[in-house]
Amino acid sequence: MDFNIAVLGGDGIGPEVTAEGVKAMQAVGRAFGHNFTLEYGDVGGISIDRHGTPLTDGVRELATSADAVLFGAVGGPKWDDPSAPTRPEDGLLALRAHLNVFANIRPVKVYPELTDSSVLKPHVLEGVDMVVVRELTGGLYYAQPKGRTQTPQGIVGVDTMRYSESEIERVLRVGFELARGRRGKLTSVDKANVLETSRLWRATATRLADEYPDVELEHALVDACAMQIVLRPASYDVIVAENTFGDILTDEAAILAASMGLLPSASLSGVPEAGARTPGFYEPIHGTAPDIAGQGIANPCGSILSAAMMLRYSLGLTEEAAAVDRAVQTVLEQGYRTADIATAGDAATGTTQMGDLVANAIG
Ligand code: NAD
Ligand code: IPM
Ligand code: MN
Structure with a gap:
């Protein structure tokens, strides 16, 4: 072809x-x-x-x-x-x-041949097989207003965190569908204890979970998740996160695989x-x-x-x-x-x- x-x-x-x-x-x-x-x-x-x-x-x-x-x-x-x-x-x-x-x-x-190349202990890496679904076209990266302006108080830099329910829903569905075809576990990452966008994210994930009874949904706060990813990485199946969180968590997760280059x-x-x-x-x-x-x-x-x-x-x-x-x-x-x-x-x-x-x- x-x-x-x-x-x-x-x-x-x-x-x-x-x-x-x-x-x-x-x-x-x-x-x-x-x-x-x-x-x-x-x-x-x-x-x-x-x-x-x-x-x-x-x-x-x-x-x-x-x-x-x-x-x-x-x-x-x-x-x-x-x-x-x-x-x-x-x-x-x-x-x-x-x-x-x-x-x-x-x-x-994690390639078994490379577990001795990771800074993490081999027993932590046993059975690691996860997929991170990162939202890629919204959130802090794109939302307006954005930029740098001169104000009476001095220069101000502005980035806006914004997600619509439909943007959240479509990427969460990708997470649910992927989990359905794998081990049936979805970890939805947010910062719902602080951010309004995250509360909408979490509510949307909870609502969608009814449509995916075969998928076990867990919510995780991003800071704790960053810790758990190196503590018990094998417990994750599919992780879904907004743009910035997904960016950071995957560079961290690269340490499981032994190198970013992989x-x-x-x-x-x-x-x-x-x-x-x-x-x-x-x-x-x-x-x-x-x-x-x-x-x-x-x-x-x-x-x-x-x-x-x-x-x-x-x-x-x-x-x-x-x-x-x-x-x-x-x-x-x-x-x-x-x-x-x-x-x-x-x-x-x-x-x-x-x-x-x-x-x-x-x-
Ligand atoms: P980086 O990913 O380029 O490098 C981080 C570290 O990982 C470095 O020590 C580097 O040598 C190592 N590394 C990365 N890829 C490797 C590979 N394939 N083989 C061996 N070692 C590898 O991150 P950085 O240094 O923070 O960023 C450098 C530039 O790259 C910045 O301008 C940043 O904006 C850009 N960047 C671009 C993309 C992209 O285009 N998708 C992604 C990340 C960073
Ligand atoms: C990535 C990179 C990019 C991102 C940068 C270079 C814009 O870090 O692809 O992970 O943050 O999306
Ligand atoms: Mn990145």
Whole structure:
């Protein structure tokens, strides 16, 4: 089959890891007889440098018309000036909103081979298998008013926390549906003891629970949840959280997996369905890692596994997706480790070599 994929590598290690995600897809193409037409575009800091904006109309159009988008990461110290009119991250936020991908699915899997690489004790990591559903197009990131203004009292920075019931309901439903297809447990995260948006969130979750009698709903306050995620991570099945909470909890959860570099994500406009052909936006959860960019040592597995999610949820290729997941597993079982994995030692595998190993394991 033929597919059009928009490839937006972005900045820092973004293009480095995305190249390996692409490599995995090409290996799938060869092994299973598919043709992926790749259309590359600038986004983020590189787009500011070249075109004066983090997201051009052309790239927005490219992303809209593609079957799916493989995204790297954007941002970096070069564009961090707090008084700059725009930032690389604005391009990413604009794309997510434009594509209406309100449900960001972030699976947190612990490979048994890597439990001794985590700072957490192996017995804590036993049986960890959770999915975090992060609301992606609302809340503090987007709500108006937003900005910086001069007032008689001095400069004031404003961000607004706002959620409508329908925004909450649609992402909670993704959580319930995912839980239904897994171990039947949904943890809804909020700060209902303080925030009005959270009280609406909690009330909506409680109301929806009647429609999902097969799912056990638990409410958790985000601060306590942040603690429990490292204390008893195996007790979680599906976690659903608003935008900011989900962002923070998943970087924390990456510690379970041993590295940020391992976690993929799929951003969708509804419930993920294996074998579906609905557009989606796929990116590792990590950023541009300015501290290691350009050294060829970044872990590409987050991007490769994101490509696998793309095959599964946007291109209808479940068998192919499983082959990519298996290939990553195989390479880790063989003992290959990029430098971010604590047990890599002096013999760490580089980014492109890791990508080659996975591609070979697919083919
Ligand atoms: P980061 O995720 O880029 O890096 C955090 C730490 O994890 C660093 O030590 C880094 O070296 C390490 N790391 C991350 N990914 C890795 C990988 N694949 N392999 C090995 N090590 C990896 O977070 P940060 O340093 O806080 O942010 C840097 C920039 O990235 C900022 O400009 C931020 O806005 C941006 N960012 C972008 C995205 C995105 O585009 N989706 C996500 C997060 C951060
Ligand atoms: C992520 C990142 C982004 C976010 C930033 C770069 C805007 O941290 O994808 O997790 O906060 O959504
Ligand atoms: Mn983040």
